[in-house]
Amino acid sequence: MSTTTTNNHHPNTKPKPKPKSAKPPSKPTRVYLTLYNLLSFTLWATSTVHALSLLLLQQTPLPQIFTAVFPLLLATQSLALLEILHSVVGLVRAPVFTTAMQVASRILLVWGIMYLFREGGVAVAGTGAGAGAGAGEAGRKGIVGVEGMEGGEEQMQVQVQVADYGFLGCVFAWGITECIRYGFFVLQVSGLGVPAWWAWLRYNTFYVLYPLGITSECVMVVMALGPAAEWMPVYRWFLVVVLGIYVPGSYILYTHMIAQRRKALKKKD
Incomplete structure (x- = not known):
């Protein structure tokens, strides 16, 4: 019976390379990321608190909440396009693919659904009253929001549509998630x-907020299928494909967040 010994100092044995630690960001990078995250936190907090105030304190009808909150929400979410660039150029360690997936789905919702198919939107301007799926009795053409309505009895007569609830779900799921996320990064990057x-x-919190957000997003897309078919049939088929991608796409993002959670907990241990 022979015994094999291992000599760690043998000339043919190459030492194992030490794992490289992540290079800390430069001071200008830290300043930029701190300001970017602080701005994003402020915008998301403003949008979320505004919507919550309209809903609970002023008891504003849901279509009117959309009209009041959407402009700032549109600008706030559009700002997140910079995060793809941050990932590509290496300012942050976030994977490019998952970052692009998450940002793209939000951009589709705010520009490709809410902006196009809101009351008075480009995609419903030339359609007949009630063209949108679930259109209200007050002659609403869009799937969400309302135009030219001020307080009083006239406002209360506007029928709430399914997409109005979907929008509210998006605002709160996105808003709470992003306030937590951007606030976390501000504290972390600033030191x-x-x-x-x-x-x-x-x-x-993503265990609850992510399913709420995904469900609300799917509701918005489904409600847009009807008016999309009248506006541009090929766009309707594009939205159908998007719905088909949502299931595997949401699974990828959800498991990615679970993996991030595990890594964070391991670092604490």
């Missing part, structure tokens, strides 16, 4: 330190 309770929110 202030992230409190344990904020880190807990960062890595646990």
Whole structure:
């Protein structure tokens, strides 16, 4: 019986390379990312609190909430396109593919659904009253929102549509998620330190908020199929394909977030 010994100093044995630690960002990069995340946090907080105030304090009808909140939401979500660039050029370590998927789905919702098919939107301007799926009795052409309505009895007569609920779900799911996420990054990148309770929110609330957001997004897309067919049939088929991608796409993003959570918990241990 022979015994094999291993000599770590043998000339033919190459030492294992040490894992490279991530290079800390430069000061200009930290300043830029801190300001970007702070701006994003402020915009999302403003949109979310505004919607919550209209809903609970002023008891504003849902279509009117869309009309009041959507312009800022559109600008706020569009700003997130920079995150794809951040990932591509290496300012952040986020994977390009998952970042692009998440941002693209939101951009589709705010520009390709809410903007196009809102009341008074480009895609419904020339359609007949009630063309949108679930259109209300007050002559609404769009699937969400309302035009030219001010307070009083006239406002209360506007029928709430399914997409109005979908929009509200998107605002709160996106808004709460992004306030937590951007606030986390502000504290982390600036060097202030992230409190344990904020880190807990960062890595646990998505279990509830992500399904709420995905469901609300799918509702918005489904409600847009009807008016999309009248506006541009090929666009309707594009939305059908998007719905088919949502299931595997949402699974990829969901499991990615679970993996991020595990990594974060391992670092703490």
